[in-house]
Amino acid sequence: MADVTLANITKTYGDTTALADVSLTIPDGAFVVLLGPTGAGKTTTLRMVAGLDKPDRGDILIHGRSMQGRTPAQRDVAMVFQQYSLYPHLTVRENLEFPLKSPILRTPRDVITRKVAEVAEVLQIAHKLDNKATALSGGEMQRVSIGRALVRDPAIYLMDEPLSSLDAKLRSDLRIELKRIQSSMGATLLYVTHDQVEAMTMATHVGVLDHGRLVQFGTPRQIYEHPVSLYAASRLGTPKINVLPADLFGGSPAGAKSIGLRPEHIALGQGLPASVQRVEHLGDQTRLHLKLGVHDILTLADPHTPLTSGDTVSIQPRDALYFDASGARL
Numbered sequence: 118m119a120d121v122t123l124a125n126i127t128k129t130y131g132d133t134t135a136l137a138d139v140s141l142t143i144p145d146g147a148f149v150v151l152l153g154p155t156g157a158g159k160t161t162t163l164r165m166v167a168g169l170d171k172p173d174r175g176d177i178l179i180h181g182r183s184m185q186g187r188t189p190a191q192r193d194v195a196m197v198f199q200q201y202s203l204y205p206h207l208t209v210r211e212n213l214e215f216p217l218k219s220p221i222l223r224t225p226r227d228v229i230t231r232k233v234a235e236v237a238e239v240l241q242i243a244h245k246l247d248n249k250a251t252a253l254s255g256g257e258m259q260r261v262s263i264g265r266a267l268v269r270d271p272a273i274y275l276m277d278e279p280l281s282s283l284d285a286k287l288r289s290d291l292r293i294e295l296k297r298i299q300s301s302m303g304a305t306l307l308y309v310t311h312d313q314v315e316a317m318t319m320a321t322h323v324g325v326l327d328h329g330r331l332v333q334f335g336t337p338r339q340i341y342e343h344p345v346s347l348y349a350a351s352r353l354g355t356p357k358i359n360v361l362p363a364d365l366f367g368g369s370p371a372g373a374k375s376i377g378l379r380p381e382h383i384a385l386g387q388g389l390p391a392s393v394q395r396v397e398h399l400g401d402q403t404r405l406h407l408k409l410g411v412h413d414i415l416t417l418a419d420p421h422t423p424l425t426s427g428d429t430v431s432i433q434p435r436d437a438l439y440f441d442a443s444g445a446r447l
């Protein structure tokens with residue numbers, strides 16, 4: 118495995134700037150998750166590292182070596198796409214063995230057999246090894262795609278929403294497995310997702326992209342607790358951060374336009390009266406939907422809360438985040 122650096126990467130497609138001067142170092146053994154809405158530049162970043170596309174400016178360094186002019190094969194990266202890409206005429210075993218049979222790797226037969234067995238076990242596809250790839254469900258095919266990357270030991274794994282097509286149970290199983298594999302192998306990963314639970318649970322670092330710019334890079338905790346902007350604050354956390362006028366509760370700092378309150382940063386029992394619109398019992402958490410004047414606010418309550426819709430409850434902020442008119446954190 119290796120550390121990977123993006124140095125001042127800019128990429129445009131016609132009039133669209135997909136990446137604007139992005140610099141970022143993925144430390145050896147890190148699990149870096151890129152977050153951002155559609156079109157933010159996440160996939161483009163992966164394609165740059167993989168060598169599937171060339172930057173207009175800037176360079177990619179793997180282990181300190183420039184990747185300019187190097188093909189994807191020469192870069193020693195393993196990529197998993199959102200949509201599975203398997204050889205349909207081969208069996209699952211043959212698909213998993215394929216990357217190891219590359220003449221560059223010259224992997225011994227017994228190592229191939231062991232690696233394929235290990236990966237098949239982890240991905241819960243051991244019983245399907247002799248099936249043709251076409252005789253699998255979508256979720257199984259995606260697991261084989263992930264497996265084809267995991268049998269290798271590349272400089273970096275690049276994964277583009279690899280779990281998004283799987284059902285919830287499998288997604289949460291594989292989330293845990295991927296994290297376990299990454300920690301135990303010391304693997305370096307660059308991973309794109311829309312799912313913030315994946316980001317919060319798997320990432321050692323999160324990169325927040327906004328229209329091709331990297332606006333924050335840090336641990337998930339740093340970004341959750343110390344976001345640089347309203348935009349970065351809104352990328353992490355379910356339910357989402359509440360954004361309200363800064364002066365709603367009084368006491369806002371000079372220049373503040375809005376106050377950002379995470380659901381757990383609203384104290385019940387004192388402060389301004391809000392009406393309870395709805396109480397949602399989700400099992401692991403209870404959500405209170407409140408209305409304060411014209412503003413909708415979502416907070417969390419004790420699972421055994423006696424509150425029901427129509428009640429009034431007093432609320433006040435604690436640990437508020439303040440933002441100026443441009444959305445920058447104060």
Ligand SMILES: Nc1ncnc2c1ncn2[C@@H]1O[C@H](COP(=O)(O)OP(=O)(O)OP(=O)(O)O)[C@@H](O)[C@H]1O
Nearest residue numbers: 130133134135153154155156157158159160161162
């Ligand atoms: N081959 C291409 N030709 C033209 N425009 C492109 C191309 N690839 C990407 N873009 C544009 O570059 C921008 C960044 O795209 P990118 O696919 O990196 O975003 P993304 O963050 O991965 O989004 P999504 O979550 O939808 O996958 C978008 O505006 C997209 O339309």
